[in-house]
Amino acid sequence: SALPSASVGAPRTLPAALVRKLEAVASHHNGLVPLHSRLFAQWMHFAYPRECKYPHISGTILNTSTEEWSATTGLSHTLSEADISSYVENLRPASKSPVASAAGSGSEDESENLCLTMWTPDEELIDADAWMMAHSERQAVEGRFSLRSLLRVTAMIAAAVSLLSILKGQTWFALESVKAMDCGGPLTSQGFFSDRKVLKYV
Numbered sequence: 001s002a003l004p005s006a007s008v009g010a011p012r013t014l015p016a017a018l019v020r021k022l023e024a025v026a027s028h029h030n031g032l033v034p035l036h037s038r039l040f041a042q043w044m045h046f047a048y049p050r051e052c053k054y055p056h057i058s059g060t061i062l063n064t065s066t067e068e069w070s071a072t073t074g075l076s077h078t079l080s081e082a083d084i085s086s087y088v089e090n091l092r093p094a095s096k097s098p099v100a101s102a103a104g105s106g107s108e109d110e111s112e113n114l115c116l117t118m119w120t121p122d123e124e125l126i127d128a129d130a131w132m133m134a135h136s137e138r139q140a141v142e143g144r145f146s147l148r149s150l151l152r153v154t155a156m157i158a159a160a161v162s163l164l165s166i167l168k169g170q171t172w173f174a175l176e177s178v179k180a181m182d183c184g185g186p187l188t189s190q191g192f193f194s195d196r197k198v199l200k201y202v
Helices: 016-028 038-047 066-073 081-095 100-103 108-118 128-182
Strands: none
Touching: 016 108
């Protein structure tokens, strides 16, 4: 990928698991990847997790403001510097554990496979009707191009057959001329592409 972001450098090689997910999205839509779709937004989240939020399925989450969340839970939506320092200190022993060290030493593909466990195949299109219409028009255009290609190939075959027929006639005429000269007389005809019945020895 040659597209950098604030947290992801470029160029970089996308993990194989992530590439397969994008291919799966295209396969789901007959070879196309709709940009305004949930599956592509989900793929973008795994490619750029800090820039692209995870696209939850419609109706599965409740969007609230920070004030509404604080009013509902009774908790503050901000942390003081002391709270942040305490949280970081509590995380340090866990980061030194054998399990955390083993997870940190895994390959990029292994880490990506771990993240892709959140992947769901549920698709949602922002404007499904417009997408279906555009896809139908594309299929119709491809069908017309296929017919044109077939006609073009047919015309080329017909031209090749005609050319072979002409070459065959020229070859036969040349052989007959040689035979006539060997017999001691010139060969006359009524034209270059004359029929065999018209040719005669004199």
